Every structure is written in structure tokens, then in C-alpha cells.
């Protein structure tokens with residue numbers, strides 16, 4: 001089986017105006033995360049080279065914040081062009097919040113392949129998780145990305161206290177969007193966050209993956225944040241459950257598995273790594 005590896009670069013971190021309860025980048029939360037307005041372009045290119053060395057096919061440029069303004073858009077485009085020039089065979093993903101069609105077309109012109117904007121959870125549960133923007137604005141951005149001719153990467157977070165019905169409703173919305181790839185994150189508790197919920201059970205997490213694959217058979221199901229913390233020793237069972245992609249290395253604000261360990265383990269299990277997108 002071939003799996004796709006993606007790496008993330010948090011190119012603008014923290015101080016976000018929004019109040020998403022699961023996120024330590026929110027200005028509503030007191031945290032000790034590293035905050036910066038811009039990562040040096042040379043550093044982003046270096047990270048892209050490391051990602052390539054670690055067998056990644058996707059490389060995601062993430063900015064904290066509600067969405068894009070002209071300055072941020074230009075910065076993401078500059079980063080994309082620089083990475084494309086130095087590491088041309090990486091597929092670039094941008095994750096920059098709410099965006100309109102024109103902005104997304106600019107990203108595409110700069111070499112972005114896919115736009116990541118998660119719905120995060122169901123329409124019904126979202127107001128309990130965030131009050132500063134709407135679920136509908138997230139859905140619309142996904143439609144905008146499609147209209148701009150970008151591939152779509154859209155998923156969310158499980159284990160925030162949502163009900164079984166919420167999970168079904170969330171997946172129905174994903175079915176409407178039919179994303180190319182869908183990241184599944186598992187919520188990780190943090191002392192600084194007000195969201196206090198028990199950690200998901202391993203079997204429940206694996207069931208979420210198989211239910212998602214069943215709902216989205218054409219979509220690449222990617223397991224992202226929470227893989228190590230929630231699944232622990234059983235983390236590589238995700239592929240049997242229906243996942244065919246993972247995020248390697250560190251996440252936005254939390255440590256991930258050492259890429260080298262993932263690569264060794266996955267090779268031992270007979271997996272190969274995708275070098276192009278089908």
C-alpha cells in the first residue's frame with residue numbers, strides 16, 4: 001500500500017483574533033507557544049527541503065488568523081514561489097483561513113496545489129466551539145477554493161465533546177464538498193485551554209477513521225494532530241481503518257513523532273510513499 005506523507009510549516013503563529021476553543025494560537029488563551037508574524041522565507045525553504053528528505057509529498061503553509069489580507073496573501077505567495085523554485089516536486093498546500101475566490105486564485109498562480117480549510121465539526125456543534133466566526137463562513141471558503149480551481153483539503157477535529165449525531169452531520173457536510181483529502185485531528189487537552197473533555201478512546205478514534213472513509217470513499221483520509229497522543233502504540237492501525245495519509249513531523253503547536261521513526265516503522269510494515277498525486 002502506498003501512503004502519502006505531508007509536512008506542516010507554521011509560517012505565522014499565534015495572536016489570532018478568533019476564539020476557537022481547541023486552539024492555543026487564539027489570543028483568548030494564555031499560552032507559552034512560540035508566536036511570530038512571519039517566518040523567514042529561507043527557513044521555510046529549509047523546512048521544505050527537510051520535508052522532501054523525509055519522503056513528504058505535501059508541504060503545507062499555515063498562517064494563524066481569521067483569514068487573508070493583502071499583506072499576508074503576498075507573504076504566502078512569496079513563500080510558495082520560493083519553495084516551488086527550490087523543491088519543485090513538493091505539492092504545496094495553503095492553510096490561511098477564510099478566503100475569497102480572488103485571493104485563492106492568487107495562491108494558485110503562486111504554485112499552491114490545494115487549499116486546507118477545515119469545517120472542524122458539525123454545523124450544529126460549531127457555535128459551542130467558536131463564537132467569533134461562523135461555520136458557514138468556513139463552508140463558503142471551501143466552495144471558493146473549488147471555484148478558484150484548487151484541490152480541496154477539508155476535515156476537522158474529533159473528541160471535543162461532540163455527539164454521535166454531530167459526527168454524522170459533520171461527515172454529511174464533508175460529503176457535500178467531496179474534498180480531495182480530509183484531515184482527521186484528535187483533540188489533545190492542554191491546561192491552558194478551557195475545553196475540558198476526556199481523551200478519545202483508541203477504538204473510538206479508529207472507528208472515526210473507518211466511518212470517515214466509508215462516508216468519503218474517493219477522498220484521501222489523512223490522520224493529523226493527536227495521532228501519537230490518542231492512538232499511542234496502536235497508531236499504525238489507522239491504515240487498516242482506512243487512512244492513507246499522515247502528517248509527519250511536528251504539528252502547529254505540538255510535537256509529533258520523529259519523521260525518521262515513522263519512516264522506519266512504515267517501511268517495516270511494507271508501505272511505500274506516494275511521490276505523485278493520483
Ligand code: SF4
Pocket residue numbers: 016017018019020023024025026027063064065066097
Ligand atoms: S482561526 Fe485558526 S488560528 Fe485562530 S483560533 Fe481558530 S483555529 Fe486557531
